[in-house]
Amino acid sequence: MTDNPPSGIGRLEESGSGQPGVAASGRSGIGRLMRRPEFLAVAGARRKWVAPGLILQARRHDERQHPPASGPAVRFGLTASKKVGNAVARNRARRRLRAAAMELLAAHGTPGYDLVLIARSETLVRGYAELKADLAAGMKRLGAWRDGAVSS
RNA sequence: CCAGACGGCCGGAUGGUCGCCUUUCGCGGUGCGAGCCGUGGGGGGAGGAAAGUCCGGGCUCCACGGAAACACGGUGCCGGCUAACGGCCGGCGGGGGCGACCCCAGGGAUAGUGCCACAGAAAGCAAACCGCCCGCUGGUCCGGCCGAUAAAGAUCGAUGGCCGGCCACGGGUAAGGGUGAAAGGGUGCGGUAAGAGCGCACCGCGUCUCCGGUAACGGCGACGGCACGGUAAACCCCACCGGGAGCAAGAUCGAAUAGGGGCGGCACGGCUCCGGCUUCGGCCGGACCAGCGGGUUUCCGCGUCGUCGCCCGGGUAGGUCGCGCGAGGCGUCCGGUAACGGGCGUCCCAGAUGAAUGAUCAUCCCCCGUGACUUGGCGGGGACAGAACCCGGCUUACAGGCUGUCUGGCACU
Numbered sequence: 425m426t427d428n429p430p431s432g433i434g435r436l437e438e439s440g441s442g443q444p445g446v447a448a449s450g451r452s453g454i455g456r457l458m459r460r461p462e463f464l465a466v467a468g469a470r471r472k473w474v475a476p477g478l479i480l481q482a483r484r485h486d487e488r489q490h491p492p493a494s495g496p497a498v499r500f501g502l503t504a505s506k507k508v509g510n511a512v513a514r515n516r517a518r519r520r521l522r523a524a525a526m527e528l529l530a531a532h533g534t535p536g537y538d539l540v541l542i543a544r545s546e547t548l549v550r551g552y553a554e555l556k557a558d559l560a561a562g563m564k565r566l567g568a569w570r571d572g573a574v575s576s
Numbered sequence: 577c578c579a580g581a582c583g584g585c586c587g588g589a590u591g592g593u594c595g596c597c598u599u600u601c602g603c604g605g606u607g608c609g610a611g612c613c614g615u616g617g618g619g620g621g622a623g624g625a626a627a628g629u630c631c632g633g634g635c636u637c638c639a640c641g642g643a644a645a646c647a648c649g650g651u652g653c654c655g656g657c658u659a660a661c662g663g664c665c666g667g668c669g670g671g672g673g674c675g676a677c678c679c680c681a682g683g684g685a686u687a688g689u690g691c692c693a694c695a696g697a698a699a700g701c702a703a704a705c706c707g708c709c710c711g712c713u714g715g716u717c718c719g720g721c722c723g724a725u726a727a728a729g730a731u732c733g734a735u736g737g738c739c740g741g742c743c744a745c746g747g748g749u750a751a752g753g754g755u756g757a758a759a760g761g762g763u764g765c766g767g768u769a770a771g772a773g774c775g776c777a778c779c780g781c782g783u784c785u786c787c788g789g790u791a792a793c794g795g796c797g798a799c800g801g802c803a804c805g806g807u808a809a810a811c812c813c814c815a816c817c818g819g820g821a822g823c824a825a826g827a828u829c830g831a832a833u834a835g836g837g838g839c840g841g842c843a844c845g846g847c848u849c850c851g852g853c854u855u856c857g858g859c860c861g862g863a864c865c866a867g868c869g870g871g872u873u874u875c876c877g878c879g880u881c882g883u884c885g886c887c888c889g890g891g892u893a894g895g896u897c898g899c900g901c902g903a904g905g906c907g908u909c910c911g912g913u914a915a916c917g918g919g920c921g922u923c924c925c926a927g928a929u930g931a932a933u934g935a936u937c938a939u940c941c942c943c944c945g946u947g948a949c950u951u952g953g954c955g956g957g958g959a960c961a962g963a964a965c966c967c968g969g970c971u972u973a974c975a976g977g978c979u980g981u982c983u984g985g986c987a988c989u
Contacts, residue, residue, distance in 0.1 A: 458930060501930065511627095511962050516934095519596095523935040526595070552936060 454529050457501030457538060466501070466540045473565045475558035477550040478521060479542040482566040498533035500525050504543035517543035524556050532563065534570040539563075 457463055469483035502521055504514040521541045529539075547555070563569040 456930085460930075463930075503930080512960095515962060518930095519934055520936095523595075527935090 454526065454533065455499040457499050457540065462499075462538065463501055463503070463540060466538050471566050473562035475562055476544075476546050477555045477558040478544060478547055478562070480559065480562035480566065481540040481542070482563075482568050483538045484536055498529050498535055498537055498539070500529065500539040500541060502541050502543070508543050508545055508547070513548060514543070517547040520547060520552070520555065521559075524552070524559050528556060528559055528563070532560070532570050534563075534568045537568040539568060 457466070466481050466483040469481070471482050473480045473482075502518045502525075504517045506514075508514050508517050521543055525539070525541060541559070550558070560569070
């Protein structure tokens with residue numbers, strides 16, 4: 425649909441270099457991972473952080489994984505398996521993780537990363553502040569943390 | 577007031593901050609345009625079970641001559657309601673409860689076949705283990721009495737008679753005992769050798785007439801005389817219902833890549849020969865020579881691949897539709913005991929797809945604990961559970977609460 429002749433396929437080597445390009449790209453939105461291959465790609469990166477409230481997986485964009493050039497800079501996905509509980513419990517865990525992720529990624533998300541948040545049974549009862557702290561620690565550990573909270 | 581029976585309803589509330597899905601209306605930018613991007617406002621956004629996926633439908637595709645039949649599956653008192661149902665309502669029959677009320681897989685056992693364990697004499701066609709009764713039957717048996725053989729007494733033995741017992745045999749009986757879930761009706765009186773529907777009364781059962789009821793069924797009466805045991809949730813018979821699969825149904829658009837077909841351009845040797853077709857322009861197939869590539873000659877391969885552009889068709893990822901105006905909600909009136917039906921008014925009210933409907937904070941409400949001792953404080957908790965095409969039911973789960981009708985008690989007037 426959007427593939428116009430001009431840009432065509434010249435594409436995206438640029439994103440490899442990254443950081444300065446962020447401002448250049450102009451798009452700093454937060455996107456969601458929707459498809460199974462995207463989740464598998466993040467899991468395949470083998471960069472994982474386990475916290476009481478959640479498990480965090482991260483993956484940098486690179487040449488082979490080609491997010492749409494015009495797409496959001498940071499993307500995340502949510503997973504809650506049956507170990508968490510019944511459907512009500514899974515939904516609640518997902519929603520809490522999503523709320524925390526939206527809050528932190530807007531301020532501290534490093535462009536060029538895909539993150540996957542996996543719910544645990546502890547996700548349901550952990551305090552919200554602690555949950556955010558778990559996520560922040562994981563992001564720092566995996567290098568997806570950005571300090572200056574200057575979003576446009 | 578206490579205890580209980582049956583229904584109906586709710587299923588945390590309010591407010592900040594930050595967000596999501598959908599719909600609609602503006603503004604700005606961009607584009608020829610459909611639209612896209614940004615931004616702002618309004619509307620809507622999980623359940624009574626959304627669950628289990630157990631029935632019944634709508635809808636879609638497949639199959640099929642309308643259909644019928646067999647097999648298989650389901651349902652099963654009667655009447656009504658409903659689009660339909662295994663659902664609901666109202667009755668009937670049976671069982672339970674002082675009662676309100678509750679429970680019931682409730683067609684057919686003279687259509688047929690099978691089965692009835694253990695126990696017991698015997699389990700379906702009648703029979704008889706113990707017992708009771710009768711006997712012009714029998715006994716080397718026991719007791720009593722009489723009389724004789726030998727005159728009296730005693731004892732023993734033989735023989736005969738009478739009575740009784742016991743045993744056997746023959747017959748009568750099914751009252752009683754005993755076994756069992758069930759034993760050929762039950763209770764009472766009469767009757768009898770003992771007994772027995774043998775006779776009688778009542779109950780039960782069966783048949784018939786009449787009456788009430790749409791019907792299931794109920795009632796009165798007469799007759800029969802025990803003949804028809806139970807099990808159909810064993811097969812079976814009868815009546816009725818059912819074509820199959822399911823929104824991952826189905827429809828539609830369709831990228832990249834690979835591949836198929838067609839047209840055109842570029843490129844592309846022959847006054848040669850043979851065969852076929854011809855609209856006589858040529859076209860197709862083959863041979864030969866020339867050519868190109870490899871290679872030292874012989875020789876081998878190519879001889880049209882290619883390339884560019886456009887079009888057609890299949891199909892994958894993916895997108896869109898299906899998809900919410902409906903057996904719809906609410907209110908009211910009318911008919912009906914009710915389920916339900918009808919009229920009028922009014923409303924538009926979730927549509928996600930790694931899946932929106934939320935996160936967080938505060939206050940209040942309700943429980944529990946604690947220290948306190950009657951404001952308040954501190955800590956913890958608030959069920960079952962998340963739409964996935966839709967609708968009608970059933971079943972199962974559920975903290976707490978509100979409310980109506982009725983029943984049985986107690987107290988008071």
